[in-house]
Amino acid sequence: MTKWLERQVPKMVLAPTFAAILLFVYGFIGWTAWVSLTKSKLMPRYEIEGFQQYTKLFDTPRWDTAMNNLFIFGALFIVISMVLGLLLAIFLDQKIRTEGVIRTIYLYPMALSMIVTGTAWKWILNPGLGVQAMVQGWGFETFTFDWLINPDYAIYTIVLAGVWQSSGFVMALFLAGLRSVDGEIIKAAQVDGIPTPRIYTAIIIPSMAPIFLSAFIVLSHLAIKSFDLVIALTGGGPGYATDLPATYMYAMAFSRGNIGQAASSAMIMMAVVFAIVVPYLYSELRAKHD
Amino acid sequence: MTDATIQTARSPRKTSSRTGRIVLRTLLYVFLIAFALFYLMPLFVMLTTSLKSLDEIRTGSLIALPRDITFEAWKTAWSGACSGIRCEGLRPYLLNSLMIAIPGVALSTLFGAMNGYVFAQWKFRGANLLFSLLLFGCFIPFQVVLLPMARVLGILNMAGTIPGLIFVHTVYGLGFTTLFFRNYYVTIPMELVRAAKIDGAGFFRIFWSIFLPLSLPIIVVTVIWQFTQIWNDFLFGVSFSQAGTQPVTVALNNIVNSTTGVKEYNVDMAAAILAALPTLLVYVVAGKYFIRGLTAGSVKG
Amino acid sequence: MAPILDIKNLYKSYGATEILKDINVAIEPGDFLVLVGPSGCGKSTLLNCIAGLEPITGGAVHINGKNMTDVSPKDRDIAMVFQSYALYPTMSVAKNITFGMKVRGVDAATQAAKLAEVAAQLQIEPLLNRRPGQLSGGQRQRVAMGRALVRDPALFLFDEPLSNLDAKLRVEMRTEIKKLHHNLGASMVYVTHDQIEAMTLATKIVVMKGGVIQQIGTPAEIYNTPANLFVADFMGSPAMNLIPASVRRDGAFHRIEIQRDSAEPLVLADQRPLNLPDNVIMGLRPEDIAEAGFRAGAEVQEANCLIDMVEPAGADTYVVSQLGGKQVTARLHAETSARAGQAMNLAFDLAKVSYFAPETGERLN
Numbered sequence: 001m002t003k004w005l006e007r008q009v010p011k012m013v014l015a016p017t018f019a020a021i022l023l024f025v026y027g028f029i030g031w032t033a034w035v036s037l038t039k040s041k042l043m044p045r046y047e048i049e050g051f052q053q054y055t056k057l058f059d060t061p062r063w064d065t066a067m068n069n070l071f072i073f074g075a076l077f078i079v080i081s082m083v084l085g086l087l088l089a090i091f092l093d094q095k096i097r098t099e100g101v102i103r104t105i106y107l108y109p110m111a112l113s114m115i116v117t118g119t120a121w122k123w124i125l126n127p128g129l130g131v132q133a134m135v136q137g138w139g140f141e142t143f144t145f146d147w148l149i150n151p152d153y154a155i156y157t158i159v160l161a162g163v164w165q166s167s168g169f170v171m172a173l174f175l176a177g178l179r180s181v182d183g184e185i186i187k188a189a190q191v192d193g194i195p196t197p198r199i200y201t202a203i204i205i206p207s208m209a210p211i212f213l214s215a216f217i218v219l220s221h222l223a224i225k226s227f228d229l230v231i232a233l234t235g236g237g238p239g240y241a242t243d244l245p246a247t248y249m250y251a252m253a254f255s256r257g258n259i260g261q262a263a264s265s266a267m268i269m270m271a272v273v274f275a276i277v278v279p280y281l282y283s284e285l286r287a288k289h290d
Numbered sequence: 291m292t293d294a295t296i297q298t299a300r301s302p303r304k305t306s307s308r309t310g311r312i313v314l315r316t317l318l319y320v321f322l323i324a325f326a327l328f329y330l331m332p333l334f335v336m337l338t339t340s341l342k343s344l345d346e347i348r349t350g351s352l353i354a355l356p357r358d359i360t361f362e363a364w365k366t367a368w369s370g371a372c373s374g375i376r377c378e379g380l381r382p383y384l385l386n387s388l389m390i391a392i393p394g395v396a397l398s399t400l401f402g403a404m405n406g407y408v409f410a411q412w413k414f415r416g417a418n419l420l421f422s423l424l425l426f427g428c429f430i431p432f433q434v435v436l437l438p439m440a441r442v443l444g445i446l447n448m449a450g451t452i453p454g455l456i457f458v459h460t461v462y463g464l465g466f467t468t469l470f471f472r473n474y475y476v477t478i479p480m481e482l483v484r485a486a487k488i489d490g491a492g493f494f495r496i497f498w499s500i501f502l503p504l505s506l507p508i509i510v511v512t513v514i515w516q517f518t519q520i521w522n523d524f525l526f527g528v529s530f531s532q533a534g535t536q537p538v539t540v541a542l543n544n545i546v547n548s549t550t551g552v553k554e555y556n557v558d559m560a561a562a563i564l565a566a567l568p569t570l571l572v573y574v575v576a577g578k579y580f581i582r583g584l585t586a587g588s589v590k591g
Numbered sequence: 592m593a594p595i596l597d598i599k600n601l602y603k604s605y606g607a608t609e610i611l612k613d614i615n616v617a618i619e620p621g622d623f624l625v626l627v628g629p630s631g632c633g634k635s636t637l638l639n640c641i642a643g644l645e646p647i648t649g650g651a652v653h654i655n656g657k658n659m660t661d662v663s664p665k666d667r668d669i670a671m672v673f674q675s676y677a678l679y680p681t682m683s684v685a686k687n688i689t690f691g692m693k694v695r696g697v698d699a700a701t702q703a704a705k706l707a708e709v710a711a712q713l714q715i716e717p718l719l720n721r722r723p724g725q726l727s728g729g730q731r732q733r734v735a736m737g738r739a740l741v742r743d744p745a746l747f748l749f750d751e752p753l754s755n756l757d758a759k760l761r762v763e764m765r766t767e768i769k770k771l772h773h774n775l776g777a778s779m780v781y782v783t784h785d786q787i788e789a790m791t792l793a794t795k796i797v798v799m800k801g802g803v804i805q806q807i808g809t810p811a812e813i814y815n816t817p818a819n820l821f822v823a824d825f826m827g828s829p830a831m832n833l834i835p836a837s838v839r840r841d842g843a844f845h846r847i848e849i850q851r852d853s854a855e856p857l858v859l860a861d862q863r864p865l866n867l868p869d870n871v872i873m874g875l876r877p878e879d880i881a882e883a884g885f886r887a888g889a890e891v892q893e894a895n896c897l898i899d900m901v902e903p904a905g906a907d908t909y910v911v912s913q914l915g916g917k918q919v920t921a922r923l924h925a926e927t928s929a930r931a932g933q934a935m936n937l938a939f940d941l942a943k944v945s946y947f948a949p950e951t952g953e954r955l956n
Contacts, residue, residue, distance in 0.1 A: 003663060009493040010412035013404050017464050018420060024442075024461045025427040028435040035437065044441070091322055094315075104577055105326045108333075110584065111573035113522035115539040116566040119546050120332040123339065123555055124352065134352040168329060172581055225431050228524035232543055246525075249433045254529065259437060266433040277429045281422075481677035481750075484644050485738075489691030490665035499690070503681035 029270065036263035044259050053264035063265065066243040069155050070272075073244065074223040076159045077166075081219055082212070084163065085170025090200060092171070093178050103175070106168035114165065118232025121161040122148070151241035154234050158226070158242060161233055166222060170215050177211035178204060213280065220276050224269060245269045340364060340560035347555050363556035367564055371557050373544040374533060380564050382534075383541035387521055387568075390455045390537055395516040397456070398463035402512060403505065405464070406471020407497050411483050421472070428465035435462075436529050443530060450532035458530060459520045466519075467512050470583070474508040475501065507579070514576055515583035518569050538565045593656045595620045595778040596641065596746055601650035603633075603640055603802075610636050611802045614650070618780075618795060623772050626782045627789040628799035629825070634782045637799070638750055641780060643667050655745040670739035671748040674755065676731045678723035678738075685710075685719040688737045709737045729760045736771070749781040753788065765791060786826045790814065798822050817945060820952035823874045829922075831874045834915040835949065838867045847873060849915040857894050857914060861941050865956050872952075874945035877909065880921035882929070883936030890942035897934045901927075912937070 037048045057063050088106060092099055109117065124130050125148040132145040147153035181204050189199045227246035234242040236251075243251075245265055253262035335352060340363050342356040350357070369379035409421050439458060440449065448454030478501070486496045527537040536544075542565045546558045573580050594617040603611040611633045618624045626634040639645040641652055643664040651660045659667045678687050688709060689702045697705075710716045713733045723731055732752065739747055749768075753761045769792055772779055783789055789796050790810045798805040798813060798821075806818035817823035823831045839846040844862040851857055883893045899918070900911040907922050910929045921937055929935050946955040 003661065006492065006663070010408040010414060013493075014408050014417075014420065017401055017405050017424070017468065020461050020464065021424055021427050024435065024439070025430060026423070028438040029430065031438040032434050044437070088322075088325060091318055094318060096318075096322065102322055102326055104574075105329050107577075107581065108570065108573055109329060111518060111569045111580065112566050113524065113539050113542075113569070115522075115524050115543050116562045117332075119542065119558060119562040120336050122546070123559065124332060124335055129347060129555070130352055137351050164329065164332070169584055173585060176585060221429060225433075227433075228539070231524070231528075232546070235547065246431070246433055249436075250525075250529070253437055253440075263437060266431070266436070269431045270434045273429060273431050278426075281425060281429070479675050479677065481673040481675050482679065484639075484642075484664075485671065485673055485677035486679070486690075487644065487664045488642060488669065488671050489738075490694040491690070495694060500679050500681070 032263045036267050040259040042257040053260045057264050062240050066245045066248045077162045077223050078219045080163045081167045081170050084167045086174050088171040089174035109165040110169045114228035115232045117165050118229050122233050151238045154242045173215050177208040217280050224273050336559045340556050363560040366557045367560035371545045373541040380561050383538040387538040389452050391520045393456045394459035394520045397460040398467045399512050402467020403471045405468040406475050409472040410475030424465050452535050458526050463516050470512045510579045511583040514579050521569050597653040599651045602648045604648045620778050621776050623794045624780045625789040625793035626797050632799040633802040634799050638782045668745040670742040670744040672735045672739050672752045674751040676735040683720050684734050688741050705741050709741045713737050728756050747779040818954050820947050829877050829920050831876050832919045834873045834917050836873045859892050872947040872949050877920045877922040879940040879943040881938045882923045882927050883938045886938040891938050891940050893936050893938050895934050896937050898929050901929050901931050
């Protein structure tokens with residue numbers, strides 16, 4: 001009897017977490033999915049009505065913009081962060097004397113809240129007193145840099161701030177990857193007389209495929225969840241030119257009082273995340289079991 | 291004779307390749323320093339702007355150093371700036387964030403350590419499935435839980451309260467804290483637990499006497515990670531707080547976007563730095579552990 | 592006397608895979624039992640089952656006359672030394688040794704007395720305040736033994752305790768474990784994949800393969816009369832020569848005929864009363880083939896063999912010849928005149944030959 005109890009201790013320790021995850025993650029996903037199929041407005045209703053909310057969602061121009069923005073922002077944010085991160089990592093890998101200091105500088109934005117980042121860039125990019133005014137002050141009277149208030153370009157300011165915040169982190173990931181490549185392989189290549197750039201393109205970078213993958217996963221995850229940055233930098237504006245699904249969902253849930261729309265847009269967000277993450281996690285977990 | 295010819299024939303090439311190397315290295319440093327400036331620029335602009343008067347901001351250049359350093363903006367940001375209708379500066383909200391972060395970090399770290407210990411060293415049938423469920427939970431966009439959580443907090447009478455936010459951060463921090471501890475404890479040989487079992491120690495005794503004393507590095511990593519996450523959170527803060535219980539990120543956003551009165555950029559910047567200071571400090575003091583948390587959080591498995 | 596350890600019909604499986612099948616072993620007090628076999632044979636799992644660290648699927652484990660099948664490891668009256676030593680990294684050597692007593696609530700004075708006794712016995716007094724990380728491999732090994740000794744258990748369990756040491760230290764520690772066993776008169780179960788360790792330490796050896804016991808016996812029994820081809824091949828270094836041969840009955844004795852590529856078949860006559868089938872595998876240890884004239888005995892027979900290779904090994908010289916399609920090794924004296932490529936007369940001691948059935952691998956004589 002005591003031995004049976006002893007054996008149950010680990011399970012009992014996990015029980016609260018398990019219950020919490022079951023309820024607050026999976027249960028809540030279920031709740032949101034359910035509500036997304038109802039006609040809930042200000043208050044949730046529980047009679048299933050079908051996929052009306054989703055039809056309506058995709059008929060809404062604002063959602064259209066939000067999804068478009070997500071793809072523009074996501075693609076640019078991921079590609080630029082990865083390219084920049086990789087370049088910086090390779091350059092930092094050349095026995096740079098002040099590497100520690102430079103690395104610290106590149107990475108500090110990751111410690112900041114997106115709200116702080118957004119606030120800073122909002123100030124820097126505001127046309128009245130920011131970069132545009134500064135360059136004009138240098139004598140280039142016709143210089144314009146008004147992306148922040150230009151509906152066609154505002155989304156790129158979010159890319160800029162996002163890259164500023166996250167590329168240092170990608171650099172750190174890649175640098176760790178570069179350092180973990182087997183030194184003997186590199187020595188062998190050097191003895192073979194292969195020039196350094198070729199060593200990188202032909203040997204080191206291909207062996208870092210898993211790191212590219214995890215950088216991609218983290219960045220896409222950040223992109224889809226991006227909410228604070230938009231709120232702080234543009235507030236979704238001008239108009240709703242920089243809305244993302246995350247801000248759309250929030251607006252529907254808390255200011256428009258449209259729970260059905262909020263739920264359905266949240267479900268779409270989750271679908272996008274899972275389309276990217278599930279295959280990755282699945283392969284990771286499987287690789288571990290082998 | 292032959293030696294001499296070879297020498298003279300070789301030396302020019304050698305010098306040219308050496309100058310080439312120097313040029314390349316110089317370019318490399320220029321590039322690296324240019325990017326260092328890019329990353330530093332916003333912090334620099336924030337700092338200088340916060341030390342300028344509004345007049346100087348309007349007339350001077352963005353990147354100019356302040357002519358007359360004034361701490362007025364800092365004073366306002368600390369205790370006078372208006373967030374919504376209250377004009378008490380950032381101070382009460384910094385306190386809120388602390389009151390949310392400290393218990394939130396402590397609870398999620400404690401649970402994470404125990405969970406990680408079970409997953410790494412006390413596996414049972416179904417543990418792998420459980421761990422996978424937990425891991426998937428790390429990745430959900432929190433938007434999908436906002437609506438039901440708002441209702442549950444209402445039912446529990448915790449809507450708009452600081453305990454409510456502590457609860458939310460603890461629950462949604464469990465995935466990562468468990469992952470951190472589990473990945474750390476997995477590297478400890480199973481024989482250690484076996485030896486302790488033969489010595490007569492049980493589950494909690496082994497954790498307390500053997501694993502906990504080994505755990506300082508991973509505790510630091512987890513605490514830093516969770517503190518940064520909770521301190522920098524905006525979504526939960528803005529969704530589940532009300533006037534008076536908001537965390538600092540929400541208050542900062544309100545101050546910056548308040549539409550009443552004159553736009554005080556210097557106050558905004560001072561407030562932004564104040565809000566960023568704790569996590570920045572953690573980064574400067576324990577950068578190594580901060581990075582380890584980031585990479586551990588991204589390279590799953 | 593009641594057996595100190597008695598394992599009856601023990602089965603162990605993980606899901607559908609059977610790790611251990613119908614294990615039956617018993618040892619008397621003072622026995623040194625060695626479980627030996629290749630990696631994956633289940634020997635470590637069996638040890639963990641004895642310790643109670645792994646639940647068993649069927650059967651029973653009795654220790655010191657008590658049924659311990661469902662008893663926690665801590666209550667089985669055992670102590671265990673692990674391959675990685677499993678020293679608690681944040682505790683000093685002294686705390687490592689006394690942790691078990693502390694958990695059991697033994698009073699401080701007794702703890703100190705026992706610690707002093709064991710430390711003196713293992714000569715680790717100067718190390719008591721150090722952390723495991725500050726010790727060498729051999730010192731860690733001693734501390735791990737100290738932790739086991741201080742319990743004064745009915746049964747000591749060792750899980751490949753020497754495999755992390757370098758070759759020289761391993762031989763030293765082997766001798767010390769043997770001495771310890773002798774001095775304490777304790778009962779021990781010892782897992783290793785090293786057959787030399789098994790031969791030198793054991794009073795009783797269990798050879799395992801694929802979760803099944805192949806043979807149980809004294810070192811001499813295992814070495815001289817292996818129960819099957821696996822045991823014959825696994826125990827002994829260099830390995831026993833296993834030569835395919837055909838048998839013709841000739842009155843009272845058997846003619847053993849071994850094919851050769853470049854010469855007439857080699858024919859030996861075994862005069863022992865046997866009943867062999869037409870085809871056998873003949874097992875003969877290298878030391879039972881000598882240079883002609885250097886081995887005497889009624890059953891010694893000489894034959895001319897072509898030497899393919901000569902390997903001087905200091906104390907002995909090994910020569911290799913092709914017999915029955917196999918490289919057959921003979922262990923000659925160091926000053927042999929054997930030369931590669933030349934033929935020489937070798938003496939085969941037929942009194943020592945083992946015969947195995949080619950189909951089943953089981954011993955025939």
